[in-house]
Amino acid sequence: MGRKATVYEFISNEYARKATLKKRKAGLLKKLSELTTLCGVAACAIIFSSYDAQPDVWPSKAEACQVLKKFKSSPAQQRGKNMMDQTVLLKRSILQLNGRLEKRKKKNRELEKELALAETMTGENNCDWNNLEQLKELDYQ
Numbered sequence: 001m002g003r004k005a006t007v008y009e010f011i012s013n014e015y016a017r018k019a020t021l022k023k024r025k026a027g028l029l030k031k032l033s034e035l036t037t038l039c040g041v042a043a044c045a046i047i048f049s050s051y052d053a054q055p056d057v058w059p060s061k062a063e064a065c066q067v068l069k070k071f072k073s074s075p076a077q078q079r080g081k082n083m084m085d086q087t088v089l090l091k092r093s094i095l096q097l098n099g100r101l102e103k104r105k106k107k108n109r110e111l112e113k114e115l116a117l118a119e120t121m122t123g124e125n126n127c128d129w130n131n132l133e134q135l136k137e138l139d140y141q
Contacts, residue, residue, distance in 0.1 A: 042067045
């Protein structure tokens, strides 16, 4: 049996909010640890919370400083290669959707031509025989 869908909204009960933060933080740090172990990448996490005076740093302050220093020393072009904000993400999504839309339009045009050809062969098509483009498309099919 699957889990019920999580509703993402502010938790008004402070005790429940604090407990959820603690659980989610532990889960995030566990995933980060697994990612660094399995993929052999350098990673760190700095988590600021209103419940703690100092931020939580994983794996340690020294190692986090090394990772950040390495990140900052890399060229700006390489550093920003995989980084994106909401506008970049939306632009990329729009481009992908436009590409898919064009493919679907092309497929629909071909299906319409095939349908017109089939209707013409059975005598059911009321094709405008004076329309040269329609005739060329039917001839091509």
